[in-house]
Amino acid sequence: MADIVSLSREGGAPETPLGVCLTDGVLRLTLNNPPANVLSVALLERLHQELDAAADSREVRVLIIAAHGKLFSAGHDLKEMTARRSDGDRGRAFFEKTMRLCADLMLKIQKLPKPVIAEVDGLATAAGCQLVASCDLAICTDTSAFCTPGVNIGLFCSTPMVALSRAAHRKQAMEMLLTGETIDASTAKEFGIVNRIVPKQYLTQVVNKYASVIASKSPLTLKIGKEAFYAQADLSTDEAYDYTIRVMVENMLARDAEEGIGAFLDKRHAVWTGE
Incomplete structure (x- = not known):
């Protein structure tokens, strides 16, 4: 069975912030929010919907979270959040909604009764790095990179820290959080953020193989x-x-x-x- 949502309309305009494809028990969710696949409220809500449906589906056995474009995800939509500073509460309610939606998504991935694999090709930054660290497995290309750069703009990556500090060793997580510097794929593997690094042309093939092997289990x-x-x-x-x-x-x-x-x-x- 396959249920596919097209990733783009003619001319490249985004049709949906999330591509969905179910094949042989493997549900592939593809972030499609160009140009940086930011985790807007709309995208976070769609991810929640798909995870809820997957949790109750007998057809879905394994999930893959991938991304369309050059970046895996640049994290929260800072333009969307900044626009709400004009609200009467200076954006407090919207900021709380956004952070709660994101945190609940990460918790939902962990509590989902089915394994979730991150397929990473490109930069995963801030909440995008949090998303990778929250998945059960993560496989990336040799040109992928990771960072929690909030400290560079006066916003410490406190919520990404929760997932990051549970995937990487404490001092390595603190290194990323305090410096805001980008680490390459090899360093991410050394830190424990990803399981494997593969050449770009083999990424989907390797991830699909992992998913297929896992989907064959009880x-x-x-x-x-x-x-x-x-x-x-x-x-x-x-x-x-x-x-x-x-x-x-x-x-x-x-x-x-x-x-x-x-x-x-x-x-x-x-x-x-x-x-």
């Missing part, structure tokens, strides 16, 4: 595993083992685990039911 097992991964990360080691023991026992009682183990012992392919 959807219930993926849901259990992703939820447990993030839950145990906030616990002490003792608490984490107590929690994951309970998770594994319940997982063992699932039909998919019974089927998967049986298929392994019988040397046949498992047939997943998601139960």
Whole structure:
């Protein structure tokens, strides 16, 4: 099944801020808000809608977040936000709405019962870098770059810091946040922001392969595993083992685990039911 929304109208004018394509259990969401794929309120709301729909869909097993154009995302729409300074509250209500929409999106990605892969080709800056760091996996081209440059314009990247400091080591995250300098793909991999770096011409092929491999697994097992991964990360080691023991026992009682183990012992392919 494929549900495709065209990325652009004739002449290059944007038709939608988000391209959507579902193929073989993999939902590809393509940021299409030229020229910098800024995370405007409209785009954030569309992403929320698609994630909500994906969470409830039996057809969607894996999500990919990619981007159309030279930049992955330049983060928040500063022009949109600046225009609201003329509001009676100097923009406070709109700023709160924007930051909450973005933070809730990042939380939704983490809580989504399906894996999310960032496909990055180009610059991911500020909330764009936050989006990459929030995804479960991230694969980028060798010409991609990342930064949290808010400090350069008097606006510390405090909300991007949440995802960044959980993906990268503390001192490396602080380096990016305090200097605002751009790091290359190799440094991003060293910091832990991305999993793999590939040549531009192979990016989509590699990401699709990852997505296809993951989509072939039991959807219930993926849901259990992703939820447990993030839950145990906030616990002490003792608490984490107590929690994951309970998770594994319940997982063992699932039909998919019974089927998967049986298929392994019988040397046949498992047939997943998601139960």
